[in-house]
Amino acid sequence: MASKPGILTEWPWTWLGNFKYVVLAPFVGRSIQSLLNREDGSKIDIGYLIIFPFLLFRMLHNQIWISLSRYRTAKGDNRILDKTIEFDQVDRERNCIFQNHTFTVERNVFKNLNLQTWAIPKYRVQDEKLNNNGEVYIRRHPQIKVKLVDGSSLAVAVVLNSIPKGTTQVVLGGHLSKVANAIALALCQGGVKVMALREEEYKKLKSNLTTEAAINLLPSKTYNSKIWLVGDGLNEDEQLKAPKGTLFIPFSQFPPRKTRKDCFYFHTPAMITPKHFENVDSCENWLPRRVMSAWRMAGILHALEDWQEHECGNMMFDIEKVWKASLVHGFQPISVASASESKA
Template structure:
């Protein structure tokens, strides 16, 4: 589902970006403080994760938020604490790379089997942690993370594997002997009213981390854009989300 939707966005890049730009300028003119970049209109292939607009309009007062910091935090919190190895399955998104980098910095080995993606990620991981990033076609841990993990890839996973998506959309479930976690999301506070369904693949009163991040950004009064390569501090945004009453799904 994700690949097809992204391809459609690329085909209509100019017209879609025109609509997004109009919405941003309208929000800026109305004095809106924070604008959330939606699940698909922040695609890197579409507008550089929103960076197209901050570069074109450097004096924007409205802050653009893609929510990648909180999404990364939710993924990291979903990985069992005793995990020593994870398999990163052919992913190049901002959240996937940030998750892998954070794991390496924590001493968790991240294994990849696609050389191009491995070489790209190795340039991003701090030199002191690159020893935890490994290219291998033989080692396959039971914790898998990734944007899109297709049927063929899933069949290679050992029985008992936990699949953890780093994308906005859930993975297609093809294995009955494995566990599939949902896309990064949290339960909203009880104090939030008239919010029932955020995405049709999420339970009621559960919201995508990407959307929650913009709410937190506004509540905290943060002044930075979170788009392009810029990302909020993972622990800072996670702590703020918890403080404002958002609940991890593991505790909901």
């Protein structure tokens, strides 16, 4: 709908809001009076009686045109304006969850920047087993002219920088992934104790760590830590083992099911986009406004930095380098405090 409709499109009493119905009070009262006084032989004024069905007809007429216009907008592929629409102009969210697709960053993502088109494959946990995070695709198409970026480095950087400062131990649970392994390695190398929630996860993580880092990897026998790093597959029973006030920080692309009302759930790896960010719509409706998933953001960041390497398979970029680059280009971290203000 238009933000400033024409003067003849509104009723004179629109400014009254919900109090506009008071305008009908005299007519309603007069109609009731005429019905009560019919015994004296007076006739009923038909004009009073048709007001109500007339209003119902107008409401139906409006709804038909509104529904039709929204249907055409939803089904159409044309843009009315060649500029972005901010959240303060359109109060809605879009749920567009893509699986196994290539997301193309268009030219002019930022004002006055002409960027090369890059491909950003979105890979799920099962995708690591199917195509090894895109490495199979690279092998089959060695002459590919675009860079494939799975976004793992930036996702890891976001998770590591979401952990409160001074944390000495964390619990790691859920299905393991490329991101989970990199997080565990970085924490263990930094002297943080990582307690694996499941025995099989502990064994897998230990096999991927260096001897020095593996010292800080422990099987979880107690659940005193209030910082839990969680991925897909974390069940309700496992969440119940966490102490009251635990902060669940996902390293997965989808958020965990919130089963604890006495705990806090952080966002999936994501950052706040800069104010000059244009022409890229949000695809995760569980993230706040103007916040973009780290996996999607990574392709844009790599294009801005003009990095020429792929990030797929087992390859990862330097986590600190990627994190600093994101800050330089105006992406902002989401503070744990602000994200934890609302309980699950």
